[in-house]
Amino acid sequence: MREDAGDGEPTLVWERPEPPSRPAPSPLSRARIVKAAIELADAEGLEAVSLRKVAAALDAGPMRLYRYLATKEELLDLMVDAVYGEIPRPEPAGGDWRGALRSLAHHTRRAALRHEWFAELLGGRPHLGPEELANLEASLAALRGAPGFDDIDTVLRALETVNAYVIGAIRKESAEARAERATGLNERQWQRAFGPYIERMLATGRYPTVAEAVREGGDTDPDAAFDTGLDWVLDGIAARLAR
Known part of the structure; x- marks a missing residue:
């Protein structure tokens, strides 16, 4: 470097x-x-x-x-x-700080879906290139002064929280895509291959909560799962601001 x-x-x-x-x-x-x-x-x-x-x-x-x-x-x-230069910069949030953070999260995920390797290089120390700095500046500025974001520490913690969720989510998606290519099995084929083993393990009764999750948990697509998790993160930030 x-x-x-x-x-x-x-x-x-x-x-x-x-x-x-x-x-x-x-x-x-x-x-x-x-x-x-x-x-x-x-x-x-x-x-x-x-x-x-x-x-x-x-x-x-x-x-x-x-x-x-x-x-x-x-x-x-x-x-x-x-x-980072491909990711649209967040606009000033005004009163809609959730919209600003949601937009940033979705644009970052779309960039990672276009460039699967991108997720592997996120996290750790920032790269601090001019495009990443411009993205960071726009993200901080979008929240600065929005209701509840009265100091820079609050802005930083909220942005760090959303970024941590986004990086974790897109790394999971990226890892699953790499595993599918490595094994040659898509998700449905993987489930058929491992399904009998899982059923035998659940039948032992040692994993009742896992059994409930497997048999009753909702089957959501990646887009819906990402949105749901992001909403939970934003709800948590909103609750913290309200305190």
Whole structure:
């Protein structure tokens, strides 16, 4: 992520000048490199992304990429930031803070569904690229001053709570999609394969609450499940504000 500027101060990839473009043998830029890496990750998964493979997709030697990037981690940071650039910025909430947070959650999930690998890179320390910072600024500003959000700590806690739910939910969806590809079984096929085992285990009587959940729990699709969980999170924030 960092490269020494020569004076002891590390420079981040966001602030490092881009090398002059050279037309031959193939033109390169950070934008082209990131676009190629995203296309590779979308098609083959994050594990397929390497500087060598990205260079091959651009008809360039891997060493040329090191003029633009110091490490693979920098490439991943740039990829994440590019996806943040696809997420529409929240509008000022006014009185509808729930609408602002719901919009942010849904747009983030849609971006993760377009780019399944995106969920794998969320969480932990923020990436802090310019697009992510712009997204964060708009999200904080959308809540700042809305009824109940009278101080920045309240804004931060509410946004962190929604983000934690969204990241957890989309990581679960992403993991299920990867498992389906790995096993070749969709959800219905998986249920048929494991159903007899589950029924035998439930018949022992040792798992009565699990049995109730399996036999009586609602079968909701991913969109409905995401909406329901998000509503519960927003209800919790509303209850906290009311206190």
